[in-house]
Amino acid sequence: MANATDAPAQARQGFNTADIPAHVKARILAEALPNMLRYDEETVVIKFGGHAMGDQALSDAFAKDIVYLKQSGVNPIVVHGGGPQIANMLSKLEIKSEFKNGLRVTDKATVQIVEMVLAGAINKDIVSAINRQGGKAVGICGKDANLMIARKITEMADPESSEMLPVDIGFVGDPVQVNPHIVDVISKSDLIPVIAPIGISFEGETLNINADSFASALAARMKAKRLLLLTDVDGVLDKTGQLVAELSIEEAQELIRNGTITGGMIPKIEGCIEVVEAGVEAVVIINGKVAHSVLLELLTDHGAGTLLGRRRRKARSA
Numbered sequence: 467m468a469n470a471t472d473a474p475a476q477a478r479q480g481f482n483t484a485d486i487p488a489h490v491k492a493r494i495l496a497e498a499l500p501n502m503l504r505y506d507e508e509t510v511v512i513k514f515g516g517h518a519m520g521d522q523a524l525s526d527a528f529a530k531d532i533v534y535l536k537q538s539g540v541n542p543i544v545v546h547g548g549g550p551q552i553a554n555m556l557s558k559l560e561i562k563s564e565f566k567n568g569l570r571v572t573d574k575a576t577v578q579i580v581e582m583v584l585a586g587a588i589n590k591d592i593v594s595a596i597n598r599q600g601g602k603a604v605g606i607c608g609k610d611a612n613l614m615i616a617r618k619i620t621e622m623a624d625p626e627s628s629e630m631l632p633v634d635i636g637f638v639g640d641p642v643q644v645n646p647h648i649v650d651v652i653s654k655s656d657l658i659p660v661i662a663p664i665g666i667s668f669e670g671e672t673l674n675i676n677a678d679s680f681a682s683a684l685a686a687r688m689k690a691k692r693l694l695l696l697t698d699v700d701g702v703l704d705k706t707g708q709l710v711a712e713l714s715i716e717e718a719q720e721l722i723r724n725g726t727i728t729g730g731m732i733p734k735i736e737g738c739i740e741v742v743e744a745g746v747e748a749v750v751i752i753n754g755k756v757a758h759s760v761l762l763e764l765l766t767d768h769g770a771g772t773l774l775g776r777r778r779r780k781a782r783s784a
């Protein structure tokens with residue numbers, strides 16, 4: 467048997483339920499079924515981060531979860547990242563890359579590689595993984611049917627003073643107009659949309675969009691029931707490294723102010739706040755390195771990671 471921390475081994479084992487006692491099976495089903503009903507025909511946007519993609523068995527477990535959701539009447543929409551994979555390709559091509567406030571500075575050569583890696587290799591890998599598990603996935607990016615129109619980022623908040631300062635980080639976009647028609651058309655059938663975070667400007671330029679920002683803008687526009695962000699940690703951790711199971715908007719802002727939330731977690735949480743303010747019930751940050759974390763979050767009462775929203779976890783099964 468794999469131990470609790472050996473997620474890839476657990477994922478490889480799949481669902482072997484033969485040695486689970488009947489009364490435990492009954493408890494699991496009794497907990498899962500009302501949760502399944504709660505998400506029936508609801509849209510759930512799931513962001514699959516590049517750090518969560520590393521292992522084949524885990525990627526297959528993720529793909530299986532997406533197929534199970536679709537088969538049980540939920541409407542899953544996958545948005546993926548690929549930061550580490552872009553970094554690998556840039557380093558092979560000996561192109562230097564740097565980040566400013568969590569965003570990759572993206573010149574003309576870099577944006578071509580970013581599009582190739584995200585909308586090409588990674589998008590098609592995820593599509594194939596879902597299809598291998600019995601789903602019918604369709605890969606698109608924000609350019610398709612003008613799904614994600616973005617504006618070049620030309621100013622950023624100074625981390626110390628919060629004052630907006632002019633910046634030039636190249637072909638990096640901030641979503642300004644989401645046209646979800648193509649996603650609706652795909653997901654109203656038996657197909658599952660898998661979306662690469664590439665956008666297009668009103669002037670026709672290809673723009674690199676942070677995958678968390680892309681998923682947040684889409685979830686907000688589609689008034690999704692949930693946004694799940696899969697990353698490489700269990701959720702938001704407090705100063706002592708303990709998981710924070712739920713956060714209000716005010717508590718999240720305070721954790722950023724007092725320096726508990728730093729680095730890549732800052733844009734993630736800022737996106738989450740905007741999503742909740744736009745009317746999405748809750749956003750959950752979960753560990754994509756735990757096998758079947760998506761099912762654990764959606765179908766068990768206590769959930770898996772950090773929930774940020776207007777709704778308290780205790781009331782989630784209401």
Ligand SMILES: Nc1ncnc2c1ncn2[C@@H]1O[C@H](COP(=O)(O)OP(=O)(O)O)[C@@H](O)[C@H]1O
Nearest residue numbers: 515517697698699701702703726727728730731
């Ligand atoms: N308070 C915090 N709790 C959890 N993670 C944090 C916190 N502050 C900063 N982080 C960092 O944020 C990272 C996740 O963000 P990021 O690297 O952008 O993930 P992804 O590539 O999955 O989008 C974690 O690996 C961790 O290093």
Ligand SMILES: CC(=O)N[C@@H](CCC(=O)OP(=O)(O)O)C(=O)O
Nearest residue numbers: 515516547548549569570676677
């Ligand atoms: C502008 C910007 O930073 N874009 C990201 C897009 C990919 C991404 O966000 O991937 P993860 O979710 O795996 O981090 C990048 O170039 O890395």
